[in-house]
Amino acid sequence: MDKTVASLAEAVADIPDGATVMIGGFGGSGAPIELIHALIDQGAKDLTIINNNAGNGHVGIAALIEQGRVAKMICSFPRSADPRVFTERYLDGRIALELVPQGTLAERIRAGGAGIPAFYTPTSYGTELAEGKPVETFEGRPYVQERWLKADFALLKAEEADPHGNLTYRMAARNFNPLMATAAATTVVQASRIVPLGGIDPEQVITPGIFVNRIVQVANPAQEEELNRAEAVYP
């Protein structure tokens, strides 16, 4: 079994219009820029994108939005150093936003991957983000019921991958990536290094291969933060 695919284009070829796509990363850290740009080249539209943020500058998710391909963002913090692309479209009503507290976003994705359709959290109780959601009291304290979140595809960035899809990440670039790996029907990973089977110590696997469908090597991945400091624009 070898989950490696030869190109970024092949890795994202079957993402259809209207798909829900989780994209790893927190800001630029852990953002799979090359996979996102491959998705731009591929052409799918009317996408729902799940990410902590809503793009920065004119690369990555911001570029996907700028190309008019995103119908809806599900995120916790649609703000960045340069959020203009999202902001303008949101204020014009050209893109929808589901705002989710960050911990709830993470837990909803984990729940999606773990077969937990709903859970209760104290987060957002009494706020406008809890409006319309069931509230239940446990041990004298009120909690809000939240639902799982799943996706058709996940686009992720890893440091090392082996052919079975076992993954490691690099520092804080881990963030949402291991969660999203579990919650998508098809999980697509760009890895800086593809190592032989056995090249990752079994103790140090962060994402076991069962959660991964495709791996593509991107040996020297771009860092969104650096692209934006260089005022890069894609395409």
Next chain:
Amino acid sequence: MDKTVASLAEAVADIPDGATVMIGGFGGSGAPIELIHALIDQGAKDLTIINNNAGNGHVGIAALIEQGRVAKMICSFPRSADPRVFTERYLDGRIALELVPQGTLAERIRAGGAGIPAFYTPTSYGTELAEGKPVETFEGRPYVQERWLKADFALLKAEEADPHGNLTYRMAARNFNPLMATAAATTVVQASRIVPLGGIDPEQVITPGIFVNRIVQVANPAQEEELNRAEAVYP
């Protein structure tokens, strides 16, 4: 900050009668035999013990039960190669049992550590283990509501610990240990090696120190399986 304590006795000194204690391990793998034996020596009684199993032979949890110190077991599989100690007391009505499916047990403990008071699972729907629990339908499928599980103390076995309580585990000895670390008011860990701060790669920390209160070194820990093959009895 140094969470190391000098002795096993000191590590368990304040566990009171009636305490709920999570004990790591799956069978003998990851079972903190020395901490359990220190708890036997310490004398606390009327304990509720949370573990996947209910002891094997006459050491570890089985010995704690044999000494008459356990009022209730919460576990998924109270059976083993030699389950006599638990079996006899259970059939006599001298020990209570809350039987929980293994995945639900793991998830309830994780929920306890993660501030999630309740969640829904498909597991046990339609069975006698779901009796009396709320059922709700999500996306056309019925799910059972389960509650979090917390403890006063957790007794765990790790491989390496640093003075801040960052932990690694050894192979499948990981099992319930990292979950229980998060769900107890006081988490007590026996580690085979205490390494200096910085001795564990930040990428390879399995349990971050925030979840750990006390560490005690047990350089050559006993393996329950081997003790039982040698027909050991404690005390």
Next chain:
Amino acid sequence: MSIDLTDIQLSNAQIAWRAAQDIEDGAYVNLGIGFPEMVARFQPKGHEAIFHTENGVLDFGRAPEPGQEDWDCINAGKKAITTRPGTAFFHHADSFAMVRGGHLDVAILGAYQVAQTGDLANWSTGKGGVPAVGGAMDLVHGAKRVAVLTDHVTKKGQPKLVDKCTLPLTGVGCVTRVYTSLAVIDVEDGVFVLREKVPGISLSDLQSLTGGELKEASKVGDLICPEDL
């Protein structure tokens, strides 16, 4: 019900062999404790399944030689296993996220009873004693396909495939295929559908050994396994 099955029924190893033939290359598989563990031995040539065990190991290797056991490296049955290139360790919540989250392709379990509705009873004889459930209730509602390996009848000759389980349930409507000592039977729309049977038994005899309706598939194959198992 006094049919002599001695010469026609499959051995446990043969039942496990038959189940193994249906496992696709690269499938993620959980094998129940005991008899189902034998399935791992019989993967078709060129096929390599990846095995999961509830206690936090994926893609593990074979049992070690006696005397070489490391008791920190065990499976859900607490038997010693080994690592191999590709193995990963993880904690119990991640392990059951794999199970409950639908990431396993197949779970193969033993059974006391299977109902024609797909209900499974395999954890309690309901007779008292100490109840123990382990991970079975999670597995039956998690894996994409839940298969059962079982003798076709109990030691006393009673059907294990029934219209309705009388023993405490493990799960409702979860079993999709049953590999028995006499047949391969699917559970479809509330009836047992016979796919294959051992050549030595007649359809009417097989029906008489089966509780619940046994519907013939459009083509019923011969269930033939290697004899030297």
Next chain:
Amino acid sequence: MSIDLTDIQLSNAQIAWRAAQDIEDGAYVNLGIGFPEMVARFQPKGHEAIFHTENGVLDFGRAPEPGQEDWDCINAGKKAITTRPGTAFFHHADSFAMVRGGHLDVAILGAYQVAQTGDLANWSTGKGGVPAVGGAMDLVHGAKRVAVLTDHVTKKGQPKLVDKCTLPLTGVGCVTRVYTSLAVIDVEDGVFVLREKVPGISLSDLQSLTGGELKEASKVGDLICPEDL
């Protein structure tokens, strides 16, 4: 409300310094983006707090020198940080398990408004624009102690400590202590309790700058901070 605060009010650094004095040695602390991040600089001698950032780092080090940034190693404000002995990386669900599960000793956040009931508004001005909440709603219901750093009044001189928040809430009844540019105030049983005030302001002036009832503690201390901050 036309009291001139120019010479008596504390700087942001001084407010952060004061908050830092209450952090116990070995405490696990999350600092909100921006102004609260300054608290890390002012730990009392011999005290060492351990800092958590929502994006999956515990026990991180100081900011790197300019030009030495590694943009895979950042905090929740997307500023570069460094590792140090003791650092751990983990994913977002584990990070918020720490938050929601009550494992942080203190969370220190900014505020638009704090109500005498402990309600906090700090994520939305309610004026339209793009709403963004991040981890604030999780932090206020997770940490054992939730403290706020804030100017005592808005730039227009309006009280930020109020009887009832008029802006969208971040959390209900969550704030226990407020460090302002003029005072240290606890939230207790639905009233503001004054613990310390800067020497240059009278009680009545402070009350006039505070929405909601300001009750004096049995002993009100002087709020004195190092001047060179």
